Amino acid sequence: QKEVEQNSGPLSVPEGAIASLNCTYSDRGSQSFFWYRQYSGKSPELIMFIYSNGDKEDGRFTAQLNKASQYVSLLIRDSQPSDSATYLCAVNLEGWRGSARQLTFGSGTQLTVLP
Amino acid sequence: GAVVSQHPSRVICKSGTSVKIECRSLDFQATTMFWYRQFPKQSLMLMATSNEGSKATYEQGVEKDKFLINHASLTLSTLTVTSAHPEDSSFYICSARHKMNTEAFFGQGTRLTVV
Numbered sequence: 001q002k003e004v005e006q007n008s009g010p011l012s013v014p015e016g017a018i019a020s021l022n023c024t025y026s027d028r029g030s031q032s033f034f035w036y037r038q039y040s041g042k043s044p045e046l047i048m049f050i051y052s053n054g055d056k057e058d059g060r061f062t063a064q065l066n067k068a069s070q071y072v073s074l075l076i077r078d079s080q081p082s083d084s085a086t087y088l089c090a091v092n093l094e095g096w097r098g099s100a101r102q103l104t105f106g107s108g109t110q111l112t113v114l115p
Numbered sequence: 116g117a118v119v120s121q122h123p124s125r126v127i128c129k130s131g132t133s134v135k136i137e138c139r140s141l142d143f144q145a146t147t148m149f150w151y152r153q154f155p156k157q158s159l160m161l162m163a164t165s166n167e168g169s170k171a172t173y174e175q176g177v178e179k180d181k182f183l184i185n186h187a188s189l190t191l192s193t194l195t196v197t198s199a200h201p202e203d204s205s206f207y208i209c210s211a212r213h214k215m216n217t218e219a220f221f222g223q224g225t226r227l228t229v230v
Contacts, residue, residue, distance in 0.1 A: 004158075008156075041206075041224075041226065042223065042224065043121075043208045043221040043222060043223050043224040044159070044208075044221055045221070046218065049218070088158070088159070103161070103219075105158040105159045106158060107156070107157060107158040108158065
């Protein structure tokens with residue numbers, strides 16, 4: 001079983017719709033959770049992090065964490081074509097500002113927002 | 116966020132030669148730098164962790180004699196791929212952290228093609 005699993009997609013949504021990206025993890029000791037966006041040929045850029053159960057909102061992005069079920073999701077509201085990218089989920093065994101040494105990445109979900 | 120500059124962004128080299136990739140933290144002192152490798156449509160895989168002034172810690176399966184890492188200053192780490200082979204062709208990404216318990220920032224990545 002992979003430590004961090006994501007549906008590889010591709011996931012296609014129409015412009016203006018809500019895109020929902022999901023991630024499950026196997027280690028119950030995971031403490032913090034990150035969503036990165038990676039455009040083709042580019043390095044990942046951090047979108048959000050979350051470490052408490054529940055929802056965390058930042059603009060059009062909402063991260064949702066459920067530690068009991070060991071999943072974390074990312075919702076993108078009012079999706080735009082510029083949101084088309086691969087979204088990487090990463091988990092960290094330490095605190096919310098923990099060492100990237102323990103960052104474990106999922107394989108990513110490819111999102112396409114259709115104009 | 117902080118800026119991490121990686122150079123070159125793309126490099127093509129002949130099989131058997133060596134290639135050096137530089138990772139610089141431009142506006143902070145990076146006590147720890149991380150080197151990742153990403154094959155197409157796959158996740159980021161941590162290769163090694165380097166702390167300024169000390170030897171790098173390599174992940175299992177990564178050959179330390181093939182992937183030489185030098186972190187001689189607080190703003191520069193280098194990865195040298197020695198005797199490169201076509202199977203070393205990949206996207207190499209560095210990230211840097213300036214002190215314990217802070218997030219790490221990614222460089223732009225280097226696309227290495229060995230022909």
